[in-house]
Amino acid sequence: MKNTHLEHPEDTILTGDLSVLDWFTAGGHLSVKIDGAPAIVWGIDPATGTFFVGTKAVFNKKKIRIAHNHEEIDLFYQGNVAEILHACFDYLPRVNDIIQGDFIGFGGTDEYNSNLLTYKFPEIVDQKIIIAPHTRYEANDDLRDSWAIPPTVNLESTDSVLFVKPDAYIQHDPWSRSGNLCCFDDVEEVCNFARQMSTACEFVSVKEAAKIKQQINACIRAGEEVNPEDFDCDINLLRLWALVKSIKDDCLFLCRNNGPAAYLCGNRIDAEGYVLTNEFGMFKLVNREVFSNANFNSGRFQCAS
Numbered sequence: 001m002k003n004t005h006l007e008h009p010e011d012t013i014l015t016g017d018l019s020v021l022d023w024f025t026a027g028g029h030l031s032v033k034i035d036g037a038p039a040i041v042w043g044i045d046p047a048t049g050t051f052f053v054g055t056k057a058v059f060n061k062k063k064i065r066i067a068h069n070h071e072e073i074d075l076f077y078q079g080n081v082a083e084i085l086h087a088c089f090d091y092l093p094r095v096n097d098i099i100q101g102d103f104i105g106f107g108g109t110d111e112y113n114s115n116l117l118t119y120k121f122p123e124i125v126d127q128k129i130i131i132a133p134h135t136r137y138e139a140n141d142d143l144r145d146s147w148a149i150p151p152t153v154n155l156e157s158t159d160s161v162l163f164v165k166p167d168a169y170i171q172h173d174p175w176s177r178s179g180n181l182c183c184f185d186d187v188e189e190v191c192n193f194a195r196q197m198s199t200a201c202e203f204v205s206v207k208e209a210a211k212i213k214q215q216i217n218a219c220i221r222a223g224e225e226v227n228p229e230d231f232d233c234d235i236n237l238l239r240l241w242a243l244v245k246s247i248k249d250d251c252l253f254l255c256r257n258n259g260p261a262a263y264l265c266g267n268r269i270d271a272e273g274y275v276l277t278n279e280f281g282m283f284k285l286v287n288r289e290v291f292s293n294a295n296f297n298s299g300r301f302q303c304a305s
Contacts, residue, residue, distance in 0.1 A: 006275065009283040010245035011213050014237065016203035019280045021191040024247060027183035028278025030168040032257045033286065034132035035117040035272040036102025038081055040088055043098035046139045053089045055081065056100070058143050066143060084129075091128050091160035098146060099155070101133035104164060116291070117272060120261040127162040134275070148282060166259025168274055182276065184251045194243050202234035216241075220288050245288075251276075252285040264290070 009020045038055050045052045050068050052058065054076070057065035065076035073085045084103055105112040107125040112118065133155055139146035155163045170182050204212065212233060219226045228238030255274045262269050273286035 006282060006284045008245075008286065008288065009248050010241050011209075011216070012281075012283070013198070013240060013244055014204055014209035014212055015206055016198075016201075018195060018198055020244065020283065021194055023276070023278060023280035023283060024184050024191055024251060025188045026278045026280055027181040028276050030170070030182040030255065031134055031275045031277070032132075032166045032168050032259055032271050033273040033275055033284060034102045034104070034134065034164060034166075034259070035115045035262075036104045036132050037115045038084065038103055039100060040084070040092075040103050040131060041098065041100045041137075042088060042092050042095075043137075044096055045143065046098075046141055047143070051089075051094050053085050053092065055085075059146065061144055064144070087129050088131075091158075092131070093155070093158060093161065095155070098137040098139060098143070099133050100135045100137065101131040101163075104130035104132055106130075107162070116264065117269075118263040118266075120263065122260075125162055127157065128160045130162045130164060132164040164259065166257040166271075168255060168257045171254045171256050181278075184254065186254075187247050187250055190243070190247055190250075194240060194247065197236070197240050197243060201236045201240050203237065204233055208233070212238075223289075248285055249287070252287060255285060 009023065012020045040053065041056060041058045042051070042053045044050065045066055045068065048068065052066045052068050053073070054066050057063070057076070067073040067076055067085060067089070070086060070089060073082055073089060077085055087106070088103075102114070104114050104119065106129055107127045110121045110124045112121075112130065136149050137143075137146040138149055155165070157163045168182070170184070212231060215231060216226055226238070226242065228235045228242065231238050252274065255270070257271055257274075259271065262271055272291050273284055275282060275284050
């Protein structure tokens with residue numbers, strides 16, 4: 001699976017690719033989307049055969065920032081990110097994989113404001129750093145050509161690193177709790193209706209879809225409803241988008257996890273979201289009205305007092 005930005009499932013149908021409707025019901029590996037920053041990538045660089053650390057900039061096509069030692073960390077990174085990477089270089093285990101995870105914080109307390117969320121651990125964390133690993137990659141000769149292989153490698157916490165790996169499952173489904181594949185069978189009928197609805201849609205090109213997604217994101221950023229009549233495309237296409245989004249929201253409502261307690265503006269929540277991976281792709285299940293809006297406005301996002 002190509003190393004690309006995780007998409008919202010509803011955005012993928014704009015060009016006529018309806019495979020996400022199979023993705024909903026095919027069953028797959030469900031993982032928790034942890035709200036950490038920055039994203040940390042580490043492992044063995046296939047180009048050198050040596051250990052490296054970095055942010056997602058290790059995948060850059062041109063301005064590559066792969067740090068194989070402390071000197072290169074200072075060369076490529078600055079400030080708080082450099083401080084975090086120095087600690088990661090010292091404490092992360094030397095695995096024979098390429099792994100990505102979210103940095104939660106340095107040890108020494110039981111509460112962490114990682115990004116938008118606050119995580120509360122049951123006890124004070126003794127380890128030096130806290131990482132939430134979520135994706136494993138493979139590459140032949142170059143990190144820039146890597147591809148994702150979920151689920152992540154089975155990392156065990158060490159004396160220096162606490163790996164946060166919450167189990168995700170579907171509510172009222174004991175089968176998924178036992179580590180088996182998660183499957184949203186309840187939405188199969190509405191997925192079939194979406195396929196029928198798609199026959200009346202006029203789909204758009206990749207370039208046109210990018211413009212539509214920009215307009216959708218602008219609505220979400222402003223906290224406004226996505227109104228199909230406001231878009232310069234087939235109104236049925238946006239109605240289909242809304243239906244697929246409702247399917248996503250129904251699936252998200254059923255997801256649960258046993259990770260550390262998470263809070264948004266002091267209110268207990270389940271999680272930022274989830275990621276489902278199967279033969280049809282890897283997509284995120286996120287409440288866009290809450291978390292995407294907050295991420296878009298993170299520079300001025302404030303909790304109501």
